[in-house]
Each structure stands twice: as structure tokens, then as C-alpha cells.
Amino acid sequence: MTHTVVGLFDSKTEAQAAMRDLAAAGFAKESMDFSNRRFDETTGSAATTNTTTGTGTGVAGFFNSLFGDNSPEARNYTNAASDTEAILTVQTDSDERARQIADIMDRNGAIDVDERNNQYQANYAQSSGSATQNNVATENRTAAAGGTKIPIIEEDLQIGKRAVETGGVRVRSRVIEKPIEESVRLREEHVVVNRHPVNRAVTDADMSNFNEGDIEITERAEQAVISKQARVVEEVEVGKQVSEREQVVSDTVKRTDVEVEEIDTDTGTRRATNSQG
Secondary structure, X not given: OOEEEEEEEOOHHHHHHHHHHHHHOOOOHHHEEEEEOOEEXXXXXXXXXXXXXXXXXXXXXXXXXXXXXXXXXXXXXXXXXXXXXXXXXXXEOOHHHHHHHHHHHHHOXXXXXXXXXXXXXXXXXXXXXHHHHHHHHHHHHHHOOOOOOOOOOEOOOOOOOOOOOOOXXXXXXXXXXXXXXXXXXXXXXXXXXXXXXXXXXXXXXHHHOOOXXXXXXXXXXXXXXXXXXXXXXXXXXXXXXXXXXXXXXXOOOOEOOXXXXXEXXXXXXXXXXXXXX
């Protein structure tokens, strides 16, 4: 996929420096198109080295073909190009190479088209405001034929409110562990075998036990068993308390103060009165 990277320069020297850096970066000169658009005072003619991005309607046609007819991008580039000295276009076949070309152009002074158009719009709005003020002044001068009108302008103080952050509380909960020791009494059984020498006559009970057999006695012992039970021991409640306060706001406002002087042509004295509107 072919990518076209366009750079607008206020100086042809910057554009030529960008071409040298592009060539040093490995871009072929055949992929570059350079147009010098301003009037050349030495030759008395407009120096244009590339007809693809020539002057006049050719520039608009080029950007319309590049971005789409009457697209915002085409209009922005056309407006910005009308006040630049040089246009440099480079063809490449990858996004990565296109970004490399754009970086080289930026380093050599290529203008920001969006920023330039924002400046144009701001200047246009300012000039429109000046034209409106001139129209008002013209109307005032026209009205002077039948009488001069002096507007009395007064500012009103308007007080609003806005919410701002003044602080706060961050509540963080975490689980901690602590060692606990408890004592518990445990019972253990131990088998004890004692042999006692005796010397007596055999009884019938002894004779009944006079045979082979096994006797098992089991030892038992208690072990500590640990279990845990969670209980709620405290609650932390976080909320807001709202209060109101009165604040006195001080500022200044402006108004037009018109001073009327009455001229006495006979005596040459003047009587002044101050009109507060």
C-alpha cells in the first residue's frame, strides 16, 4: 500500500534540508516531489519545480485527490499551503517508513497544519470583531449629522458558585496478623506393667486363667484442636457533614462617566455638570 507524506514549509531552505536528511536515511530522490511556491524576485516569476502540487487551483486539486473532495483535511492543507513557500511530498510503501518521513520533516521545520488553521481562524475572528467595531463607529459618526449618541455602559457584578475539592479522607482497610498464646491442659494415658513376686496356693480362679491368651490395653491422649471464629468488634462509618457559610465577595465594576460642559461664548466661561447616567 502506497503512503503519501506531505510537508508544508515556510522556507524552501527547510524543505531542501528535509530532502537531504531523507536521502541520508535511505529514501530515493525519485520518491520525493518538491515545489517552491512563492514569487522569485530574482527571476520575476513564480518558481514551481513540480506541477503536481503547483499554485492556485492545482494545490486544491492535489489535496482533494489526496484526502477526498471538499474534505476538512483537504481544505485545511489548501489554506495552510497558500501561505507557505515550499511543499514536499514523499511516497513510501509502509506505515513505519511514513512515520519516519514525518519525523524527519518535523525536525526540519514542517508546519503543524491544524495549529496554522487555528491561528487563521483566530485572526479571522479578531478581524471580524474589529470590522464590527468599525461599523459601530461609522454608525455613531453618521448619527452625528442629526445629533451625537454617546452610549452609557455599565457593568453588572454577577456572582455564581462552583464546587471545588478542598480535601478529603481516604479510608484503607487491611488484614494484619498477630501471634496469640493460650494454655490448655491435656490428658494422657500410659500403660504401667508391674510384676510382684508372690508365694501362695493356687485357687480355682487362678486355674481358670491357667491358659494362653492376649490382653490389650490401649493408651489414649488428648491433642489441642485450634478453630477460629470471626466476630465484628467495631464499625467505621464514613460520611459527610454539610455546613453553609456566608462570604462577602468584593470586586469592581466599570461604567461610562460622561461629563457635559456648557460653553458661554460671550464671557468665555464654562459651567460643568457631571452626568452619572
